[in-house]
Each structure stands twice: as structure tokens, then as C-alpha cells.
Amino acid sequence: xxxxxxxxxxxxxxxxxxxxxxxxPISEHNRLYWYRQTLGQGPEFLTYFQNEAQLEKxxxxxxxxxxxxxxxxxxxxxxxxxxxxxxxxxxxxxxxxKTGFGNTxxxxxxxxxxxx
Amino acid sequence: AQSVTQLGSHVSVSxxxxxxxxxxxxxxxxxxxxxxxxxxxxxxxxxxxxxxGATLVKGINGFEAEFKKSETSFHLTKPSAxxxxxxxxxxxxxxxxxxxxxxxxxxxxxxxxx
Numbered sequence: 001x002x003x004x005x006x007x008x009x010x011x012x013x014x015x016x017x018x019x020x021x022x023x024x025p026i027s028e029h030n031r032l033y034w035y036r037q038t039l040g041q042g043p044e045f046l047t048y049f050q051n052e053a054q055l056e057k058x059x060x061x062x063x064x065x066x067x068x069x070x071x072x073x074x075x076x077x078x079x080x081x082x083x084x085x086x087x088x089x090x091x092x093x094x095x096x097x098k099t100g101f102g103n104t105x106x107x108x109x110x111x112x113x114x115x116x
Numbered sequence: 117a118q119s120v121t122q123l124g125s126h127v128s129v130s131x132x133x134x135x136x137x138x139x140x141x142x143x144x145x146x147x148x149x150x151x152x153x154x155x156x157x158x159x160x161x162x163x164x165x166x167x168x169g170a171t172l173v174k175g176i177n178g179f180e181a182e183f184k185k186s187e188t189s190f191h192l193t194k195p196s197a198x199x200x201x202x203x204x205x206x207x208x209x210x211x212x213x214x215x216x217x218x219x220x221x222x223x224x225x226x227x228x229x230x
Contacts, residue, residue: 004159033217035220040125040222040223041222041223042206042208042220042221042222042223043160043206043220044220045217045218045219048215048217055215056215056217091159091160093159093160098216104162104165105162105218106162107152107159107160107161108159109157109158109159110157110158110159112157
């Protein structure tokens with residue numbers, strides 16, 4: 001039973017470049033979440049998918065951010081024209097159905113982004 | 117909107133001492149509450165959760181938490197700290213009846229001294 005996997009684990013990019021992160025959820029998990037975490041802070045919700053449908057986006061998700069989940073399997077999070085303020089860890093998580101109904105949300109190990 | 121407040125960004129204890137990490141929530145409807153642990157450069161791992169039923173919840177690694185509605189609290193405790201418990205701990209809340217997306221607190225860093 002593989003967990004949530006994220007790639008790459010670390011990315012250093014120059015300001016203005018585009019970056020893309022990939023997340024492979026636990027097999028058969030229909031919900032997939034993206035969070036952002038900066039140093040000294042808790043994870044902040046960005047967006048989530050129910051199967052292939054993106055159902056909710058946070059105000060944190062500016063126009064430079066886009067997420068997809070084609071075919072309801074893996075997901076990608078793309079950041080265009082990166083800014084130094086985008087430096088953070090991007091966490092992906094998945095769950096089988098709504099969390100709280102005995103369903104647990106499982107997190108990946110995160111993708112660290114450093115914008116220089 | 118639902119939220120959680122974790123009192124104390126850092127908590128320092130001696131090995132073998134009681135661990136108490138505080139979490140208060142804000143929710144107008146019955147919440148689901150969670151504690152997660154994060155080790156350096158890793159993702160979050162679920163310690164325990166409260167959904168319904170018994171208000172004292174036992175989790176992994178000897179941790180437990182008690183849901184107290186009258187105090188809107190969900191404090192995390194462990195009777196005896198181990199060096200391996202040193203990590204960042206996050207409390208999270210989900211408002212029942214919503215989209216069931218966890219909202220996290222800012223975290224408490226647990227430091228364990230030998």
C-alpha cells in the first residue's frame with residue numbers, strides 16, 4: 001500500500017520561471033487536496049478535487065496558480081511567473097470520501113519550492 | 117468560519133515528563149477535530165481524531181486528547197515524553213455540514229530535553 005507521493009521533493013527556481021508539481025494520491029482515493037505551508041505556519045488550504053472536478057479554490061490560489069486532476073488520478077499544481085513569496089512547501093493529500101466520516105486525510109511528504 | 121488556536125508556538129519538556137499541547141477551536145456546529153504530527157522535512161501524520169462518540173480519544177505513540185465542548189478545547193497529552201516525540205504538532209478542525217476540508221492551526225513545536 002503506497003502512500004501519497006509527490007515529485008519533485010525539492011525545486012529551486014529563478015523568479016519568473018514556471019514550476020510544476022505532481023501528486024499521486026493513494027489508489028482509489030477520490031478526494032485530493034493541495035495545501036501550502038510556510039516556515040512556522042500550519043498548512044493552508046489551496047484547492048481540492050473530488051475525482052476530476054475541482055470543487056473549491058482558496059483565495060490564496062492566485063491566477064498564477066493552476067491545478068488539474070485529469071481522469072481523477074494524479075494531480076499537478078503549476079505556478080506561473082514564480083515570485084519569492086511563493087517559496088514554501090506544497091503538500092498534497094488524499095482521502096476516500098469526506099474527512100470526518102471515519103475517513104482520514106493522508107499527506108505526502110511535500111514539495112519544497114525555493115524561488116531565488 | 118471554523119478555526120483552531122494553538123496556544124504556545126513552542127513547548128519544552130524533559131524526557132519522561134507530561135506533555136500537554138493546547139488547542140481551542142471555533143465552530144458554531146459540532147466539529148471534527150484532529151491532531152497531526154510533522155517530523156522535519158516530512159509530511160503530516162495523523163495522531164488521532166475525534167468525530168463522534170467518546171470524548172477521550174486515544175491515538176498512536178501513546179498520545180490522547182479529550183474533546184471538551186464546554187471549553188471548546190481539544191488538548192493533546194502524553195503521560196511521559198520520549199526524545200522521539202520532538203516534532204511539530206498541528207491541531208485541525210472540520211466543520212460538519214460543510215465541504216469537510218481541514219483547517220489547521222499554526223502548530224506547536226515540542227522540544228524534549230534529555
